Amino acid sequence: MEFRAYIIRRLLLLIPVLFGVTLFIFGITMFFSPGQRATLYVSSPQQMRDLPGIIEQYGLDRPFFVQYATWIGQVFRGNLGWSTVVSMPVAKAILHYLPATLELALVATPLIILIGIFFGTKAAAQKDKPVDHATRVMAILGWSLPTFWLGLLLMMVFYGYFRGFLPPGRLSVQMEVVVNSVDFIRYTRINTLDAILNLNGPVLLDALRHLILPVITISTVNVAFIMRLMRSSMLESLGKGYILTARAKGLDERIVVNKHARRNALIPVITVSGYLFAALAGGAVITETIFSFKGMGWWASQSALRLDIPSVLGFALFMAVLFVLVNLVVDILYTRVDPRVRLGGGVQ
């Protein structure tokens, strides 16, 4: 029962946060004139030509809270305004660019977590040995690398030096044609997945070729982070009494490290998955921009550059809602893994 109460409490807490988030986003729009704000309510090219009419219709010269109520009503109806950069409604643009970003995240996340856990465990098990020092240096270096610069260097080598080996974009022109043909069914718009579902080898290979560099770029920083976290968590766990017991029983050191210590050390790694989401979302903006990997991040940075406000704010709102939900799920999972959290009342 306690568990249900906890979940209900957390869901109730969502309301003020989401209210605050929307209020804040809407507050940002107040930096603009009614004419510019009008694009927030536009949902078709025809309306774009009649901005004064929109100002009239949505009362954009009325008090803040009246306008907020009108706006939030539109948001609930799925109208986030008009994205001038890509000439479509913002809500549609989000759906249009989501699969690419999802593809990047779906490949990068397991990679980041597995590599991070692997090296973090190794470093802790061999504390102060060469492996530990090497991972430490790698982690600090990775953590200090400007993502955008790493992307440029990778392109310089794998696109420039190895002529066109790993090109930017999501697909090459020929494959683009294949993907857009009638025979190729776009189930998910995630290219690699669609290629597998259509049993199309060349498209799969081509999509993977375009994925490699963005995935490396976005993973480097975050692997460093997980690695360090795993190391310190492992060190703590290795110092516990039950490890001493296990060793005293004469258990193989590998089993002690990989089973007894690591399982418990994994808990903090779960807690940061929420953080990882934020890092990937931010990283995706830069990575997608460098590699012209046309996902939400690319779209958002193009919009920000051209001051396409409805797009930027729609993107920020979407990301914030997603981030809040991810954190909620992580917290709930966490109570399953570690019941102490629930009993303690949990929330900060």
Next chain:
Amino acid sequence: MSDWKFMARQLVKNPLSLAGLVIIAIFIIIAIFAPLIAPTPEGHRSPYMIPRDGYSATPQPPSEEHIFGTTQGQYDIFYGVIWGTRSAFRVALVVMSITVLIGIVLGSLAGYFGGVIDEVIMRVTDIFLAFPALILAMAIVSAIGPSLKSVMIALTVVWWPSYARLIRGDILQVREEDYVEAARGLGASSARVIVRHVLPNAIYPSLIMASLDIGAVVLSAAALSFLGLGAPEGYCDWGQMTEFARNWMVGPPGDPFKYWYAVITPGVFILFFVLGWNLLGDAFRDIFDPRLARR
């Protein structure tokens, strides 16, 4: 006092933190002596605007006149990276000091008084922490108009909630201490108790976190500049200089690394600046985390 000596000894003893100290020291020297290392040409409008030598789009390789070469648009790379050090320090110091200040004020209010004040301040931090940091910063910058000042404002808005929370947590611990009770018992005002007794004992973790965060602040600022949301064109800014290299990362056939100097140099400066702070921060964490130090 012996705490500081202990800390200093620990920092110098560890080769990694020593390297961090040396890197930061070098950057401080570069920043202070920038006018001597890269003198501003006579009659140039502002020392923070990179002097340009013509308007040709193609970057020029290192020469006697431009020892690190020039970017697209003929901005001198050497001048840019040297004076860019000052910009990096300025962004880091301005953002960090305002962030810590806001954190101290709001965190103390929330932690010391608790109740409704606490609830309100914490719910506000919830709202800000609901956004992925870089995305919130991007939205703010594009709303108030791209400039270096906007970048600093945006980063402050993004960063202060973590500090308010951290300081609140530390204050919650300290305010239960006997000496705080004693000060209150002697009739000291709330303001006096906070400023004289609570804060000095609660503030260290956040000051250390601030030094840890400087690298991250500079990295985020550079990322925003790289996206074209930062300093005006031609400003001494490492992120923007990296952006200038974007069209030139691939040379002509047969000479793929032709423009390496334009790509490598500004990035190396960002990397080392951030690396220096992170090396220091890593050592700080080890020194101040007694759970790990014992082992």
